[in-house]
Amino acid sequence: MKTNIINKLLISLSNVKSGKVYRSSLWILGEYCFEESDIQLAWKHIRNSIGEIPILSSEQRLNGIENDDETNENTTSSTPSGPKILADGTYATESAFDTPEITKSTNNKSFKTPIRSLILDGDFYLASVLSSTLVKLILRLNKVSERKDLINALKAEAMLIMVSILRVGETSYVKKKIDEDSSERIMSCVRFLSEGQTDIKLLEEAFLDDTLEVFKQQVEETLANDNNNAANIANNNLKIENIDEPITFRQFTNKDIKIVDENDKELDAVQEGSNAKEDLSSRLNKIVQLTGFSDPVYAEAYVKVHQFDVTLDVLIVNQTTTTLRNLSVEFAALGDLKVIDKPTSANIAPHGFHRVQTTIKVSSADTGVIFGNIVYDGQHADDSTIVILSDVHIDILDYIKPSTCSETQFRKMWNEFEWENKISINSNLTSLKEYLDELLKSTNMNNLTPGSVIGDCQFLSANLYSKSTFGEDALANLCIEKSKEGLITGHVRIRSKGQGLALSLGDKVAAVARKNNTVTVSTV
Known part of the structure; x- marks a missing residue:
């Protein structure tokens, strides 16, 4: 037909x-x-x-x-060609x-x-x-x-x-x-x-055979996605209760009875806490050293990121044999950060410990820096000692989440956004897909073109998208190829409405490419 x-x-x-x-x-x-x-x-x-x-x-x-x-x-x-003269001897007026x-x-x-x-x-x-x-x-x-x-x-x-x-x-x-x-x-x-x-055979293969093969693969991917969605819908319908199923009333049951009903399990999880206890060893990865071991005061901070707040839990150790009087910790911030509270001063005994907490408000996903110092009184009233603290950089990945958008929305935002950060890449990784996976893991971005990698290809182009907790959009375009020498070369272009987000994501991309590789960054 x-x-x-x-x-x-x-x-x-x-x-x-x-x-x-x-x-x-x-x-x-x-x-x-x-x-x-x-x-x-x-x-x-x-x-x-x-x-x-x-x-x-x-x-x-x-x-x-x-x-x-x-x-x-x-x-x-x-x-x-020249001026016109009238009968009375005057010049005629005309357009130039x-x-x-x-x-x-x-x-x-x-x-x-x-x-x-x-x-x-x-x-x-x-x-x-x-x-x-x-x-x-x-x-x-x-x-x-x-x-x-x-x-x-x-x-x-x-x-x-x-x-x-x-x-x-x-x-x-x-x-x-x-x-x-x-x-x-x-x-x-x-x-x-x-x-x-x-090259008529080569043209027939490229225009007639390869295009139809790509279309078949696209249809198969669409059918696979439809089957996954149908399976999810079927799983949601499994919670339907059967006819003549007994109804359990929580108010009339004993505490020792084992919970069987799904609603009871959910309520029990809410009351007792469904989240697993935090692994204390994981805190070691988030501890930042603020002073040196030879300073009279040693300080380190545990950085805990909430949705819109950053809490610094600072441990202070008196490494001297004298009491540190009126010791106070002062913090300030650069970028879209604001210090909410100021820790109170305290006296620390010789070789004693003291803990203080401070909260910093975050208003955007731009890179922020927290700096400060420790001040305590000396032997005399007008004598004070200041210890400068190391800077604390806020990790942008805590506020960047993978997201999805349509191709039309991506193109529209790509044309509207002002700031672009271009990072040139020269990587020693073995395959293009391996580099793409490493990039997605390090930048918390989502691949909008999942069909960009087909087998062991020599060229890869993909659109990436993520959204910050504050509603800021970040776009990226990856264009890489595998050279004859086995190196992966190309570039990543990042676009966003603000300069800070483009630079911050560019640093993450450069950090991926810097692993035994060469990187060039240019911001427009």
Whole structure:
């Protein structure tokens, strides 16, 4: 039924106004037109949808411009060669220049064919898909037909269409100029058609076989995700109680009775605490040394991060043989941090211990620095000693969480965000996927393109996204390849609305790449 479906699709395309729908339809025509009659019918429809070519010449003619050279000659001849003198001997007043109006006719409401209208509106992604479809149709016709004259004629017409799109894309007749990616894609299709006789098998494999294989993999991934969602829904429905199941009333049961009901288990977990006890050994990883071992006062802090607060639990040790009087710890902060409370002063006995706590309010995910000092009185009233504390840097990963967004939202935010941090990479890791996993683990970002890694590939491009606890968005684009020497080279571009978040994430990316590697960072 392919021929019947393709005929119905071609009939319906005359009413399609959406570029996204037209792109999908063109892909279907390029993939499933196997018969010579279907190929010619699809080609005829595409040719009629483009309209008169070359597009630039026809648009100039519709807007009243026949030829640029003639226009220039008319403009030159209409320019006065000298002043005009009236009969009474005075000079006539005239305009400094007089050129014919070369503007687009606003009254010209001529009907635009679908593809032509979308191209003039600036949809050059559609133009690149159109170029690939034309190449596919020619390659399929070459497999099923022996008419070399027809194949050569379609090749010439296809190249004329592509070059016409490239020319009009650089003029003011389109709403926006053609982008570099679409221009390169269309130009590569032109080269394939003009120089493809020697590598016809390679072109058929790339355009006809590989694209269909990638489509199959995408369909399989979609089905797998649907099956996982269906399994989750089925698991949620397992909690349905059976008929004649006895109802347990907690108020009437003894404490020694074993809890069986799911609601009772949940209530018991809430009352007794469902969270496991904290492993005290894990605190050692979050302890920051504030002073040296040779200082009269030794201090270290346990940094505990809550949702919007950072608590410093400071342990102070008097390493002298005298009492430290009126000892106080003073903290200050840089960045979007604010010290909430000030620890009270105390007297510490010789070789004694003292603990103080202070809370710092966090208002953004930018890198923050906490610094301070310890002050205590000496032998005299006006004599005091100050011990400078080491800086405490807040880890941005405590506030960055992996998140998801659509491709449209990602592109919109990528264009809107002002700050960009570009990190060049030269890594010794064995595979591209290994580097991607290490990057995701170190930056708490989510991979929005899970299908970017297919087997042992030589090139990888992925979009990453994360969101801070304060609602700040962080975008990243990873573009790496594996060189002949076995090194992974490329760059990571990070964009965010604020400079601090872009720099902080850039430091994390650079830390990953610095493991026995070379890194270059540039901020825009």
